Amino acid sequence: MSSTTSLPGFRDFYPDELARRAHIFRAWRAVARKYAFVEYDGPPLEPLELYTKKSGDEIVGQLYNFTDKGGREVALRPEMTPTFARMVGARANALRKPVRWFSIPQLFRYERAQRGRLREHFQLNVDIVGEASELADAELLAVAIDIMRELGLTSADVRARVSDRRLLNAILQAVGVAEAQVPAVYAVVDKIARQPREVSAEKLAQAGLAGPLVERVLALATGATFEQVRAEFGTDAGAAEHVARFARYRAHLDALGVGDWVDLDLSIVRGLAYYTGTVFELFDARGELRAICGGGRYDTLLKSLGGTDLPALGFGMGDVVLGELLKDRGLFPDAGEEAVDLHLVAGNGASQVGFPDALRLVTALRRAGFSVAHGLNAERYLSQATRNQVDSARKAGVTAAIAFREDGATEVTSLLGAMKGAPTLVLDTARALAGEDATMQDLRDWLHRQRAAARAATAAGAAPGPTTGSPNG
């Protein structure tokens, strides 16, 4: 390739790729705002200490870090939570609770890149601070699921797997796992789906669990539904409270309209880090990709980072895996939303009107709010066949061509459907040049109708499968 490629794991966003990214961002913002979250941001470069304090020195190997010219140890942010915790902590007393904030930071990590895992990505972070009730947990998961919906995914495409560490703890104790064995059991449970059952069993045995107990734990972590858990542990002295809370959580999810996306999965542990309560991940239902989203409750983290003692919960959702899923399912819209409205082409009357007036028309249209393109070579405007000009405008995805007729009128021709008998709109050239309100409004309405008709045609024709258009889906 060329001598100037991007760094490994970093992406160039060409216009069609940026359009996809923008599509995802739009959905993120739209849903977050719908749930009354407000957007914030912080610096992409932070003191290295911000991350070592929380995660220890081992994390440095996975960071982009360096010493700046003032001798400070700094790192590109690998996650948003420490920044968020600092910002909330600094104004904890002044902020109205619960805090409902979201952000779309670009995050960095120094790791070998793989499918769905680059060295840079954008990640929606949604957090709630100051509410310990399970209703907050339900609200948070509803945001994540509603984003899937907003992007055209269904509960057949994406599943939410939910667990609760308090519940898992209580269940493990109820079946006889000693407290000292819990961390080891967590480590096994966390990767239970990614390694053979015998390996998990072996590791549980090594952790000191007796044979029957190993089988019990494996069964619970691999297949137990909430109904089974409730039947078995709903009256257990230690677990009843947690079963009841989870039942309320599920009821809230149902009422929020996302219950059918959610499955209990006690193997969802989310690392061993800082989660204290509910934990969840969103996966594609076919299991082909990495997790789309992960989050949960971290009630002690703010305090441990030196902030105030407030309960908190949140999730992160990256653009990479989500983008791959949308691409696989053909859910990215064709470039229509950014389409240019009009492209100036010559037409039979071009030589009578003259190029300066043609440009004046373009200017009048732009002042009226239309996006208007034209060739940037004045000689070719008159020398090149109109059909070639129209053709390139059509290929560029412009909605309509605007041309001068022999009789002096200005004609707008839709480029969206079949060219034979394409809808046209005739404008009075003088009024168009003057930017007359009524004329501009006519044009606006007409363009709107053409787009609506084209969308309807696409929807009708595209029902059985992929039809016209780009292979990028």
Added chain:
RNA sequence: GUGGAUGUAGCUCAGUCGGUUAGAGCAUCGGAUUGUGGUUCCGAGGGUCGCGGGUUCGAAUCCCGUCAUCCACCCCA
């Protein structure tokens, strides 16, 4: 960090047993008797065959190294 697979035009890929100037389709650009047009036709640009070394009279092709990508581990904020 470990192991495996793959690198040919912007994209998808041909390229025989090692053989002379590396091809196709799509895309891009220009044009087809001053123009109403998705088609068609003609033409053009675009390559250090990932990079470096080796074997050979001769390497896209065989060997070694290296880099990148993908897959599986490790790790997961």
